Amino acid sequence: MELIKTSNELNQRLSAARGKGKSIGFVPTMGALHQGHLSLVEEAGRGCDLVVVSVFVNPTQFNDPKDLDRYPRDLDADMEMLAKSPCELVFAPSVEEVYPKPDTRVFDFGQLEEVMEGKHRPGHFNGVAQVVSRLFDMVKPDKAFFGQKDFQQMAIVRDMVQQLNLGTDIVACPIVRESDGLAMSSRNRLLTKKHRKSAPLIAKTLSESCNFVQSKKVADAKTFVENVINSDDNLELEYFEIVDGQTLQPVDNWAESNYIVGCIAVFAGEIRLIDNVIYKIA
Known part of the structure; x- marks a missing residue:
């Protein structure tokens, strides 16, 4: 090398x-x-x-x-x-x-x-x-x-x-994750101990929101993710959007596109973390 x-x-x-x-x-x-x-x-x-x-x-x-x-x-x-x-x-x-x-x-x-x-x-x-x-x-x-x-x-x-x-x-x-689910990022090493402990909630919540695709509305999935993240005092949600995977424009229902992705940005203290989950892909 x-x-x-x-x-x-x-x-x-x-x-x-x-x-x-x-x-x-x-x-x-x-x-x-x-x-x-x-x-x-x-x-x-x-x-x-x-x-x-x-x-x-x-x-x-x-x-x-x-x-x-x-x-x-x-x-x-x-x-x-x-x-x-x-x-x-x-x-x-x-x-x-x-x-x-x-x-x-x-x-x-x-x-x-x-x-x-x-x-x-x-x-x-x-x-x-x-x-x-x-x-x-x-x-x-x-x-x-x-x-x-x-x-x-x-x-x-x-x-x-x-x-x-x-x-x-x-x-x-594909996204590579830590053993507790947190998406690997160079910024992870800057997290304080308490913020590092809370950070895996991001991936866990995104994963759980996949259950909404079959029986709930897009708006319900958004509300679920927003509420769970905001329930942790160590995390501050900047945005969570459910979008078409090609155009990146928000979708209102699961039938609107064959490629739907949920994208999130969260502050853990001063460190900004991003992640996403694929809900549907053709």
């Missing part, structure tokens, strides 16, 4: 691999790696000949400077984890390498960015599109692997790939 910090060096290594007919798999990360990230790397190793993992904390997707400052960073620990994976190249560029000049591009994702994360974190998805498109431009991957925990982000990235005609296949990978 090799650590690379410049796009020129990366291009040399990848050009040589492509010259040998190798396919390139890419896993973009912001570091602070955990088993969820490694599951993406493993999937990339199964689907491609050479795997690149980027480690870059992107400043343009943080609308809260405090969130950017406290985001965990430990490249040495990340390298140690990746050494046991199919990753061959770790790309850890500086901010100046990714943005040699300010990125002033403004993307239009229409309704995809007007709900949920886009509504509560204005500018976030424009920053995501900026950095992912820059990284795709440097790596030029055949396939890129993303976790379904960031459900709305995957929809945004797919739309961006289509808009820019990038030709990269976006591969969705």
Whole structure:
């Protein structure tokens, strides 16, 4: 495994691999790696000949400077984890390498960015599109692997790939969870003991809400999740939406779509956690 910090060096290594007919798999990360990230790397190793993992904390997707400052960073620990994976190249560029000049591009994702994360974190998805498109431009991957925990982000990235005609296949990978159900996240390590104890209630409640699909209304499922989360003093619900999995627009009844997903954001103290559950999929 090799650590690379410049796009020129990366291009040399990848050009040589492509010259040998190798396919390139890419896993973009912001570091602070955990088993969820490694599951993406493993999937990339199964689907491609050479795997690149980027480690870059992107400043343009943080609308809260405090969130950017406290985001965990430990490249040495990340390298140690990746050494046991199919990753061959770790790309850890500086901010100046990714943005040699300010990125002033403004993307239009229409309704995809007007709900949920886009509504509560204005500018976030424009920053995501900026950095992912820059990284795709440097790596030029055949396939890129993303976790379904960031459900709305995957929809945004797919739309961006289509808009820019990038030709990269976006591969969705299942959510990886802790033994108590909490969706794995780099932010989990920032939770206090009491908030970590309450956090699994998010996944538990989403799972229990699946029982509403057969016999209850969508509104009943929403009310159930909202009430359970709000009953825990250590958790603060930001939003819970039940949406069409393609358009991300809210649905009013279970028959409205063949692909229905429940997406949630919850504050556990100062740490913001997201999760989702698939109610229906064709």
